Amino acid sequence: MEIIRKATITDLETITEIYNDAIINTVATFDTQPKTLKEQKEWFRSHDSKHPILVLEEGPNILGWASLSEWSDRCAYSLTAEISLYIKKEFRGKGFGKRLLEAILQEGREVGLHTVIARIAEGNEISVHLFESFGFKHIGILKEVGRKFGKLLDVHLMQKIFKDDHTL
Numbered sequence: 001m002e003i004i005r006k007a008t009i010t011d012l013e014t015i016t017e018i019y020n021d022a023i024i025n026t027v028a029t030f031d032t033q034p035k036t037l038k039e040q041k042e043w044f045r046s047h048d049s050k051h052p053i054l055v056l057e058e059g060p061n062i063l064g065w066a067s068l069s070e071w072s073d074r075c076a077y078s079l080t081a082e083i084s085l086y087i088k089k090e091f092r093g094k095g096f097g098k099r100l101l102e103a104i105l106q107e108g109r110e111v112g113l114h115t116v117i118a119r120i121a122e123g124n125e126i127s128v129h130l131f132e133s134f135g136f137k138h139i140g141i142l143k144e145v146g147r148k149f150g151k152l153l154d155v156h157l158m159q160k161i162f163k164d165d166h167t168l
Contacts, residue, residue, distance in 0.1 A: 012044055056103075064086055085127075
């Protein structure tokens with residue numbers, strides 16, 4: 001049975017494994033070196049009730065995770081968060097990302113966020129379409145801002161503004 005719940009520190013090893021796989025094998029993140037558990041503990045602690053981390057598990061296995069992170073430490077940005085979403089390779093394309101994205105956006109709405117920003121590297125059309133299906137709008141492209149796997153990459157900026165009608 002599939003469950004989406006708030007992450008706990010005991011989930012961090014699996015969260016890190018999923019993230020490290022993305023670092024090594026994809027352009028979903030512009031990190032280039034795998035993260036240690038110590039580094040990830042700092043990341044985990046930087047999240048609070050307004051910036052949750054969720055995991056999706058089926059049985060005893062975590063299949064993916066999503067988070068809302070502080071967009072900026074400047075006070076005027078307090079109602080804006082950046083979204084992250086990662087699914088284990090073997091479970092991609094099965095609808096898990098969609099369910100996790102829906103849940104993390106609902107969390108964002110409930111904690112009073114106004115805007116959620118997504119940064120999606122070029123070539124990741126599946127993620128672009130997924131975010132579009134949840135009402136994210138294209139707001140720009142950062143040209144050649146990251147170098148990974150020997151290539152300069154563009155990043156698509158997408159934004160969701162929660163409306164007063166409370167729809168996702």
